[in-house]
Amino acid sequence: MSTDQSSDQWSSAEGDSPEEPAAKEPATSDDAPRRGVGKPLVLLFGIAVVALVIDVLTKVAVVANLEGHPPVKVLGGLFYLDVLRNPGAAFSLATGLTWVLALLAIVVVGVIVWLAPKLRSAGWAVGLGLVLGGACGNLVDRIFRAPGPLQGHVVDFLSFLAPGGQVWPVFNVADSCIVVGGVLVVLLSLLGRDYDGTVVRKKKARES
Template sequence: MAVLAITAMLAVTLDQITKELSTNGLTEGEPVRILGGLVYLSLLRNSGAAFSLGSGYTWVFPLVTLAVVCWIGWMSARLRSVPWAVALGLVLGGALGNLGDRLFRAPGVFQGHVVDMISVFGPYGEYFAVFNIADSCLSVGVVLAVLLELTGRQRDGSRLTKSTTKEKTTA
């Protein structure tokens, strides 16, 4: 549980610091080109999900996030695996980072717009959605969880093998 909590706290802290630096140092519509144009820092306030999907349903995202946070809290009591703790900590940290925006940023509670600032290959998300550190943590955490699941690593620290899979299916 400590690894999960530390991972989540680091993710939220890094996300909030980059959002604060972005809102104070960047101007909307004036992207900053870095790494030879591989990455642009472009301040954007997103009312939807990735690619601005669901913009008209901003109030839904905090509810889904609260459900995810509750599920991770429930799972953490059974957690005995460091890799799973990192994966769930990244998901939790990313979810909480964006939840903070939804609750405390304009235009209001449960309708706040998420601050995004990282755009790859183009300044305005022409090739990929503009995202933030919380989005990155969520994505990496989910991919890690899928890989752990596919390789048979269990949240209790055990590892599924072909023989234990056969035993479970015949039982």
């Protein structure tokens, strides 16, 4: 083999380089919203369904067994089961605005359902799931209980420390879910944790 042929083969070997693997294409904007959405959605609606079922079952039970009877002491007097019909909001607020509260609950449910596909945070899913379940629980009463659709009175039956709401307004499971869920959402917001999974950290002030 001649020197020229050897040099040609040597330069050819040096010039050829192994093919690099093709770079993965970044997810498109259409694919991005779908990533990580499954678990928060399941968590949100799962918690909402559980809260709704517990609220409905407890209301049916106390109405069937305790309405019209004296209050029943439970947990050594920590709570009293005292059935009341509430035309107002949670904790007997806005008693003269029953239909407005019913419409407001429908709006809240609609907003949460609209926001649900955008959730990426488990904490937000838990909080909104509790709010959704509680809102639906009281909305069921507004629609199906007397005196009529959107005018129905909500069944409250938990009285703290004393019967008749002497210490704290009488409430129900749905009210508790709404309050706990709302507090959780506010707390997450204050901590800089957004519903889409992003974390906002406050920038430290620059030293002068």
